[in-house]
Amino acid sequence: MNLANGLIDQLEIALASPELSKRAELLRQVADLFVLGSGKFSDVQIDLFDGVMSTLLKNIECTARATFGGRLSRLPDAPLRTIRLLAFDDAPEVAAPVLEHSPRLDEVTLAENARTKSQDHLLAIAGRSQLTEPVTDVLVERGNSDVAVRTAGNGGARFSVQGMSRLTGRARDHGALAICIWARPDIPRASLLKLFVHASEMVRRKLEAADPRQAALIRSAIAESSDELHTMARAGSSEHARALAEVRSLHSGGQLDEAHVLDFIGERSFDKTAVALSLMSDLPIGAIERALVRSEPEQILILAKAIGLSWDTTKAILTFQPGSPHEAKERLEQCFASFLRLKPNTAKAALQFYRLRERAGQGPAH
Template sequence: MADDGIDKEQLLALARSRSDASRAELFAVMGDLFHARNDILNAQERALMLDILEKLLAEVAREVRHRLAVKLAGAPGVPRELAVLLANDEIEIATPILMQSPALEDLDLVEVIRNRSRQHILAVAMRRDLSTQVSDALVETGDKDVIRTLLENHDAQISRATLAYLVEQSKAVDEFQEPLVRRADLPADLARRMIYWVGAAIRQALIERFEIDPETLDDRLEPLVKAEAETATQQSREDDAADVLSRALGAARQLTPRLLLQTLRRGEIPLFEAMFAEMSGLRMRLVSRLAYEPGGQSLAVAARGIGLNREEFATIFLLTRRAKAGQGGFAPAELGRALEFFDRLSHAAAETVLNRWRRDPDYLFAIRSIEEGQEKRRA
């Protein structure tokens, strides 16, 4: 069979012998052939050796199988069938193969994940260059230690969908947070989301341990969290003309209630919304919603909060109703109720609500998620 003096008959003789020494010698010879001189075997000889190994594998001492697995773990050209046999052996034998053998395919690894022990699965999670298919199978186990091991494996490929799922899970599973944020492949938007959740968790812990006013804490904590999130995303939005003009007017201290009303009277709705957002410190999307909400209570809060008087609020209320596309008017009593609400509302109360609205929506969502989780645990 080969130029080293070992032939089929000698291998078969070793295979037929039931002594531990003969079996050990057989596995050593076969290991050498597969490891260093696999190219001298033809297809028939490879098949013969595999058949012998498969039949005798369970009968050979664990130490012998372990030596074979270590020798073949990183070797190229090892038959896939042999690698699969060793990968499904006891964990001591399987580990070097599962972690290193290039002979194993994704399907083989997924089968191990689904059918073998937790230790086998952890060995797979530590394997370099895992595909997204194998990573998904590891995450599907739901085992926290397995998932953390996968996240700490920076050579593993993890799909965006799976990362998004794990980021969501990290709200409740603290062990996922650190390895997630350390991954270079974590998309910026998911990193930003994580930072808000971590910040919200810190906020909840501080409130529970110390007598701290939540609003005061938010004033201190939110800017730090937001700065970290902005650094993580490194994204900038494109400004449209209305945003640019409204900010320029604000910087020049020329944004006045009179200019706001004049803009609205001229029907320049986008510019009015941008100016109102600049004056109130609210997001454009929120301004676009509250300006046209039925009842006008939210608009009253914003107007009172930025210091508009009763007449100015009433004018904005009427003009926004008229400007709203497709709106079929409103009942006169609606204006009366809105003005009554405006009159009862103090500037301080409006400022408190307005300050809450100014906070980043992701920050507020994170806080609500933490608070809801606490309420469910108490129930």
């Protein structure tokens, strides 16, 4: 085959020469040849190019590697071994174009790269047109603020429940990240509510610190604004509308019970769980949603004890939102001790106080 013989002859000449510039020049010529014929080569020919390119890439200057990588980065038939070498190059300027654009990198390779390479490498991956959950999980866990913001702002990124929960947690004190998450159409409403709650608390603390004399007025104004946002989020959610109809039907028929709550949690349905607890406790839906997304467990413990839920169901509610296993274990041990100490009459009295407080604030009903 003329193509093979010609490439091999030139490769032998370049490798025999002590001048690295000859390698770089041959690599440029090989790249010209491959780009020109891209889409027309057989697998055997692509494998030949792969061997030549991956050999020439060794010991040439960074600028030449970066230029070469940029030319191959968008080709759908670029040689796999060569693309991997470029993607895992320690120099971000070499790796970035390939990591961001190459269709030859699968999710396993991208996740491996994100676990092992620099933040600049992660930033490039975060800009890909499509990102699967295994990749975004690593980006959210390992990435710095810039990586997190770019990942959250990527419309082609998909997040696991764990990944979205971690991303939401990172957004508590990061305005730019919170805005990116709020703008996503696929954000679960539970994560959206968690952002609302934490943002409201952060704003409240800052305003109260600036003017402690207005603390009561500040709390009232922020609570009112937060309730309006929650109501808007529910009104725009078809999932909430379906959950409301289903759970209300069970409740009106006298069938809504603890077993159904466990079923809703098993379905990972935030809306059904919230509506069920709202109806069973006679508390406004907004109060239940805030309790479910807050990190403090006291309200959930009181609510569960007051309406007669078992510890198993209470534990399922508390672990509804994912967290680290170590934190979850410690937290559950403390919650279990508090749940055992809490008397039903005390819990019912506290629940009645919650009802009066919510009604005084004219919070939205179920």
